[in-house]
Amino acid sequence: MTIGTFRQWLTPLRMAGLCLSLAAALSIMAAPHANAQFGGRVAMVAVEEAGEDVLSIFADIQGRVAAGADIAITATTNAKTKLGEFQIGDRVKAGQVVAQQDASDLRLRLDLLTAQLAEAKLRLTQTEQGMADDLVMIDLLEAQLDLLSRKAERANTLATRNAVSVDAVDTARGAEIRARETLAQRRGLLAAKSIQKQLGAAAIDRISLEIKALKADIADTSITAPADGQIVFIQASRIGFNRTGDVLMRTRATSDFEVEADIPLEYIGFVAMTRKLAGTDSSGNRLGLQLRVILPIQNVRTGTQTARFSVTGELPRTLRAENAPVTLLVPTTSPAPVVVVSKDAVIPVSGGHILFVAEEGVAVQRRIRLGNAAGDKFVILDGVSPGELVITRGNEGLVDGKKIKIGDPALRPAGPKGEKWTLNWNTRRGPASGELLIGKDKSLFNDEPVEIVRAGNDINFIGKLVLPFGVLDLDFNGTIDGDSMGGKLTIRGLPGGNTPVVDFTGTKGGN
The missing domain is CATH 1.10.287.620 (Helix Hairpins)
Structure with a gap:
């Protein structure tokens, strides 16, 4: 069979694959068991009961780093003064000479x-x-x-x-x-x-x-820094006449910082009772906070009152600056029973979070309202009840209505034998890969059955990639050369109707 003939009969096959992709995308919005057609192979999953703990509900409140008082280094007499070779931002040690006055x-x-x-x-x-x-x-x-x-x-x-x-x-x-x-x-x-x-x-x-x-x-007249710190102000003239008490420079301790936040009035009582809070910087680094004082300052427009927190432990380097943003986890309720699930069960998707619940051998998708973290668990504000079996492992490729079997996903049974290939390609989001098994009786792509068409060394098949927003069709057209494979991959089913074509390569891994 020639290559031309192969492509002639390949076109109807692609059309059939496109129709199948459209049906799969539409089925995502159908009844829970509608996607079972893609799940003829039962998925092995691990489950865990949704628990109930007595916790407070927390909310994120934006705070800021407040620097401590500056230290003023002043002239000690009425005399000509010469400052050292310092610039704003330089660090000085206690006892270090920073200026010299004429004596x-x-x-x-x-x-x-x-x-x-x-x-x-x-x-x-x-x-x-x-x-x-x-x-x-x-x-x-x-x-x-x-x-x-x-x-x-x-x-x-x-x-x-x-x-x-x-x-x-x-x-x-x-x-x-x-x-x-x-x-x-x-x-x-x-x-x-x-x-x-x-x-x-x-x-x-x-x-x-x-x-x-x-x-x-x-x-x-040999003026020294009274404490370790960082220079935040230097007088304009490096050499000039100064009178006693004139400020030559100001320094600020690199560790003298607090966190200030405007707390909503309805949460002030809970903050006063809790006293110890947690916070994060813009990079997600956590820090401990201890309530020092609630200032008698209220903002009538925002309905908040200012509180100051001492930092327990070492302050992250990213926060050693005035007005650096800090996110505080502030209690909004008294401790009460809440539903908690393992963090492994929660899957982020566009517009929120989901998880899968095991019901009568089927994975049922639930959209949830996520609360704060509590150790290795998340608080679930809505969507799951205590005692329900949530899927914690093997949930990466699940779709609503997928048939499941409870067990250890790491212990997979021996599958069909054949040539094992690892296929690699690049998308706008980065590199991607898939596993292809070419068997005599049955072929699999990512453990899902596929129909492979071969003409000499040319190969074509359409694989499925299950994502939270739908099922993508991966149309592979390539050529096998010994232990390597290469060709073009057409991706269909993306939001917006885009059908990008990218290069792919494959490496044979053995039988």
Whole structure:
């Protein structure tokens, strides 16, 4: 038979396949058992009962990362300032020098205070020496007074005996009085010098403190970062005059972040009771959150109140930025009985999610309303009742009404023998593949029976690909060359009526 003749009778075959594809697509919307014609081969599946747990229902609330307070690094004196070679975004360590101020005026003041300290010490020494001299003079004056007192006493005794005149007694008594006056004056001078000594010591202490503070100010002209952080602000001029307190730069701790969210008022009570929540970033990375405070700030327009959450554990790198989006799982109810199923049972489709329930040996498709995740299970808000058998394995290629057998899909019975081929092709969604078995009595494509037409090394067959939105016809036309195969694949049954044609290749895998 020639190739031309082969293609002549192949055209009616393609038309028949197109009709069959149309009937399959329409049957998706028919009764549950309508697709059993494609399921002549019973599918092996694993099932699990839909359970019931006492859980809260959660809702996704959009939050944002709120940065902690900035740390201001300021000028320490009125002086010329030179900033280090830093840019916004650079990281600094605690104690790292970030700017240098001119300390010439401070050092000049330090020299002046040092001279004043030396002068104060000399004055104190002078006062102490004067006090020592006064003590010596007081000792001499006290001895003189004692002598004059005895002379006056003797003169008075002799005067009572008329041995001396009254004038001699008066003279002796006057000398004694003058000695007492001189001693009192000297003692007064000693007391004054004692006060001067205390004032000198206080001046020395004051000047010493000023010198200590000035030395600290000089050291502070080498301005350092008080803590680890990232620079978020730098003053415009890198070299210029700054006054005490002028902000040179601001830094922000890379770990000082919280999560802020506007919680609907009806959920505030549940958040306050739960306190610990979970959240995710834009990449799906999970993080733990601990309620820190519910702020007394309400938005009347949105009916929400602001809450702040501390992050438990390490903050993902994608969230170490102010206003980074965070999705919070917020409880919307008190804990109540809910239906839960294994995550393996849930299949995402256009417009929502589905799963298959095993009923009397048939897979029945259910459209479900999905709740939040609870460990390795999903909460099902609608579509399944507790105790129903949901299919968790072997549900990848199921259609509504497919005949099933409960067991372990991994333990497949031995199928028919023949040539085993792996076919590969590319679509707009990426690479795809299928398994072809060419047998003497029966041929299979992806475990479904197919009718293969061969003319020499040319081969043609139409396989079925079951997808959630319908059944596709895969029309393979190729040539076998030893252990390899190649040709064209026409895909029919796509939404919109598109029929793309792509190249396919095949590799023989053995018998």
